[in-house]
Amino acid sequence: MATVQFKKIVKKFGDNLVLNGVDVDIKDHEFVVIVGPSGCGKTTLLRMLAGLEEVTDGEIFIDNLLVNELHPSKREIAMVFQDYALYPHMTVEENMNFALRLRKMPKAEIRARVTEAANILQLNKFLKRMPKQLSGGQRQRVAIGRAIVRKPKVFLFDEPLSNLDAKLREEMRVEIAKLYPRLNATILYVTHDQVEAMTLAGRIVIMNHGIVQQVGSPIEVYRKPCNLFVAGFIGSPTMNFLTGKLSVADGVSVFSNESVTLPIPAFVLPQKEALEGREVVLGVRPDDVLVEHPGGEKLSCKMDGVLEVCELLGHRENLYLKVGGQRLLATVEAFFNRSPGSAVSLCFNYQNMHVFDKATGQRISE
Amino acid sequence: METLKSIVEVTWFIILVAVGVAALVGYLYSHFKFYARSWFFPAVLAVFPALALAVFGGLLGGYTFQLWLYFLLAEAAIAAFFRFLVKGRHTVPYLMLAPAFVGLALLLVYPFVFEVYLSFHDLKLTTIMMWKNTGTLPFVGITQYIKVFTTSPLSEVTFWALLLRTLVWTFTNVFFHVVGGFILALMLNNHIKFKGIYRTLLVIPWAMPQVVAVLAMRGEFHAQYGFVNIFLVKLVHHLPFLASLGVGPVQWVSDYPLITCTLINIWLGIPFMMVVILGGLQSISSSYYDAADIDGASYFQKLRYITLPLVRPVMMPAVTLGTVWTFNNINVIYLVTGQSGGTEQADILVSALYKAAFTYNRYSYSAAFAIIVFAMLFFFSVFYLKSFDAAKDER
Numbered sequence: 001m002a003t004v005q006f007k008k009i010v011k012k013f014g015d016n017l018v019l020n021g022v023d024v025d026i027k028d029h030e031f032v033v034i035v036g037p038s039g040c041g042k043t044t045l046l047r048m049l050a051g052l053e054e055v056t057d058g059e060i061f062i063d064n065l066l067v068n069e070l071h072p073s074k075r076e077i078a079m080v081f082q083d084y085a086l087y088p089h090m091t092v093e094e095n096m097n098f099a100l101r102l103r104k105m106p107k108a109e110i111r112a113r114v115t116e117a118a119n120i121l122q123l124n125k126f127l128k129r130m131p132k133q134l135s136g137g138q139r140q141r142v143a144i145g146r147a148i149v150r151k152p153k154v155f156l157f158d159e160p161l162s163n164l165d166a167k168l169r170e171e172m173r174v175e176i177a178k179l180y181p182r183l184n185a186t187i188l189y190v191t192h193d194q195v196e197a198m199t200l201a202g203r204i205v206i207m208n209h210g211i212v213q214q215v216g217s218p219i220e221v222y223r224k225p226c227n228l229f230v231a232g233f234i235g236s237p238t239m240n241f242l243t244g245k246l247s248v249a250d251g252v253s254v255f256s257n258e259s260v261t262l263p264i265p266a267f268v269l270p271q272k273e274a275l276e277g278r279e280v281v282l283g284v285r286p287d288d289v290l291v292e293h294p295g296g297e298k299l300s301c302k303m304d305g306v307l308e309v310c311e312l313l314g315h316r317e318n319l320y321l322k323v324g325g326q327r328l329l330a331t332v333e334a335f336f337n338r339s340p341g342s343a344v345s346l347c348f349n350y351q352n353m354h355v356f357d358k359a360t361g362q363r364i365s366e
Numbered sequence: 367m368e369t370l371k372s373i374v375e376v377t378w379f380i381i382l383v384a385v386g387v388a389a390l391v392g393y394l395y396s397h398f399k400f401y402a403r404s405w406f407f408p409a410v411l412a413v414f415p416a417l418a419l420a421v422f423g424g425l426l427g428g429y430t431f432q433l434w435l436y437f438l439l440a441e442a443a444i445a446a447f448f449r450f451l452v453k454g455r456h457t458v459p460y461l462m463l464a465p466a467f468v469g470l471a472l473l474l475v476y477p478f479v480f481e482v483y484l485s486f487h488d489l490k491l492t493t494i495m496m497w498k499n500t501g502t503l504p505f506v507g508i509t510q511y512i513k514v515f516t517t518s519p520l521s522e523v524t525f526w527a528l529l530l531r532t533l534v535w536t537f538t539n540v541f542f543h544v545v546g547g548f549i550l551a552l553m554l555n556n557h558i559k560f561k562g563i564y565r566t567l568l569v570i571p572w573a574m575p576q577v578v579a580v581l582a583m584r585g586e587f588h589a590q591y592g593f594v595n596i597f598l599v600k601l602v603h604h605l606p607f608l609a610s611l612g613v614g615p616v617q618w619v620s621d622y623p624l625i626t627c628t629l630i631n632i633w634l635g636i637p638f639m640m641v642v643i644l645g646g647l648q649s650i651s652s653s654y655y656d657a658a659d660i661d662g663a664s665y666f667q668k669l670r671y672i673t674l675p676l677v678r679p680v681m682m683p684a685v686t687l688g689t690v691w692t693f694n695n696i697n698v699i700y701l702v703t704g705q706s707g708g709t710e711q712a713d714i715l716v717s718a719l720y721k722a723a724f725t726y727n728r729y730s731y732s733a734a735f736a737i738i739v740f741a742m743l744f745f746f747s748v749f750y751l752k753s754f755d756a757a758k759d760e761r
């Protein structure tokens with residue numbers, strides 16, 4: 001029910017510049033995930049939207065209303081904290097209806113809302129318990145329940161799943177995905193787990209060092225990362241990077257370093273970017289390193305490599321390869337029946353090849 | 367010169383003790399491997415204190431041999447107990463505690479047993495020579511206990527009046543300790559400059575020896591030269607309408623002794639509560655306040671629904687302690703009003719008890735009196751801490 005706009009947000013803690021001009025427009029009912037490495041200012045951004053942290057410079061709008069100076073409770077937001085922050089001396093029910101009691105809402109209405117939220121989150125059995133008598137996942141649901149009962153315009157989640165074990169995290173991720181259409185609200189969700197980001201997000205905001213690196217749908221940031229940071233951050237296992245120089249002969253650009261020499265077709269790198277002697281970084285996801293592949297269209301020429309280590313993940317297998325001095329990671333179908341040390345041939349899939357300028361880190365390929 | 371000499375002597379003594387401790391520790395370290403032997407700790411713990419006592423006893427003279435022997439026997443018994451009866455991994459901790467237990471036994475258990483003995487007999491000025499000569503006292507059963515409730519420990523005030531006064535005194539003091547301590551702690555818990563300095567200044571009354579603090583404060587309540595009266599005079603001078611409300615200098619110590627004592631004791635007791643509550647406040651995670659902010663709680667709502675319930679666990683034991691201390695606080699009352707020509711208007715149970723014993727020399731009566739005071743405090747503490755435990759189990 002609400003749009004959120006960050007306009008040139010700057011945040012300093014003393015001399016420490018934490019956010020440096022964050023500009024994000026969030027549409028009504030959008031599920032926006034903010035990802036970035038630890039310490040990049042995600043929590044700070046969220047807390048500023050919630051009104052728990054002062055804005056050094058810039059403007060925040062909720063529903064086109066400037067909220068910089070508005071008290072947290074007046075912003076019609078609800079926040080789920082990283083450590084849940086459930087009041088330890090109140091029962092689950094009291095935790096959930098605390099905000100409503102403070103607003104002096106009629107008893108019947110309070111009960112109705114709590115029951116509704118408890119039904120959604122399957123918390124009915126636990127309403128009379130104290131937070132410390134709950135498991136981590138249950139506490140997490142209570143924290144969400146506390147947010148739901150207030151029917152806020154914007155939900156803020158600060159790494160809500162980071163304290164849970166891998167299996168529970170997966171379950172809760174699905175729960176949150178199911179919850180989203182029922183909440184009827186805009187959601188800002190902070191995480192540094194890129195799986196959560198990819199699966200939950202309508203749009204992803206990728207941050208680093210207090211700067212927004214890229215905003216886009218999960219598939220956009222995966223297919224067309226706009227710089228080296230995004231390329232390395234999104235996708236697991238991490239993208240392979242090859243650093244080298246371009247040379248142009250007869251209109252064909254060729255990438256080369258000590259170990260790899262590779263023509264780059266024009267549909268990957270437009271002519272105008274292909275400058276002689278330009279230092280570039282090639283990015284190839286492990287899935288696009290094809291090992292012992294018969295070859296075909298839009299594939300690079302074959303290279304000879306050595307298999308160093310195999311990691312079996314189940315239905316996939318990670319191969320650590322070496323082409324000359326260049327290390328590469330390839331992900332292939334299991335089982336790749338070769339022993340470490342054996343020679344293999346490999347090629348790259350041009351369709352998903354990314355080229356970045358080495359100096360600026362910006363994407364220069366299509 | 368004399369002072370210098372005594373300072374040097376004290377310094378020497380401290381250095382001597384420090385060297386002794388260092389030597390002991392060094393010995394333990396150099397024989398590290400002995401730690402593993404089962405006899406090592408019993409031996410060390412039994413022998414060293416006894417040796418130390420023997421040396422000091424020898425230095426000080428007196429009938430120390432007997433004492434030394436008793437001490438050694440006690441140590442040996444304890445060592446044997448821990449060596450043979452206490453099994454498993456708790457042996458060493460118990461052993462380390464053993465010397466402290468011996469000290470406690472000497473300092474607490476023996477006097478208590480003797481007090482119980484006294485309370486069932488009749489030791490007073492007229493029987494003390496008999497006790498000295500024969501070592502026996504007339505057995506009087508519970509007569510002394512009956513006397514506690516029926517006769518007065520002082521010349522004017524009855525036991526029941528004293529009890530009521532003590533309760534009022536305790537309640538007022540603890541109430542203002544908690545309220546004052548809480549307010550100061552809340553103020554110190556903010557981000558303010560020079561916090562450390564304020565904290566130090568505020569703790570001084572508590573850190574000072576109580577006798578010094580009380581005597582200094584008594585001076586401030588002096589009718590003519592005390593700060594309080596001078597302040598009141600100046601205040602009335604500048605705001606004359608106050609005089610019509612009855613504000614003016616008064617004879618604090620002689621006309622309002624109990625109020626004076628209460629004011630002084632409140633001043634003395636606030637720092638302790640402040641320190642305890644401040645500790646409690648600082649242990650509350652700030653994310654609860656963030657959550658409450660988002661939930662829309664005002665400052666006082668946060669205080670009531672978050673701060674108070676969350677400092678309760680640290681406050682309850684502190685209140686129990688404070689109650690017992692205030693109930694038993696003889697220092698302030700005795701130092702302010704206990705001098706010759708002093709009044710009985712400010713006496714509470716324990717100060718009356720002190721006077722009964724050492725002014726009126728009614729030893730057995732006082733022993734019974736003390737046991738009754740003890741019983742009251744004991745049941746109060748047990749009840750209070752039990753109810754606290756129950757409250758804790760609820761959550």
Ligand SMILES: Nc1ncnc2c1ncn2[C@@H]1O[C@H](COP(=O)(O)OP(=O)(O)OP(=O)(O)O)[C@@H](O)[C@H]1O
Binds near residue numbers: 018036041
């Ligand atoms: N109250 C504060 N005072 C000073 N510096 C702070 C404060 N809070 C955060 N910072 C700094 O701001 C930066 C961003 O912190 P923030 O908590 O927003 O990171 P984050 O992206 O949420 O990281 P994480 O993924 O680890 O939670 C960090 O470098 C941190 O040291």
Ligand SMILES: [Mg+2]
Binds near residue numbers: 159
């Ligand atoms: Mg964070």
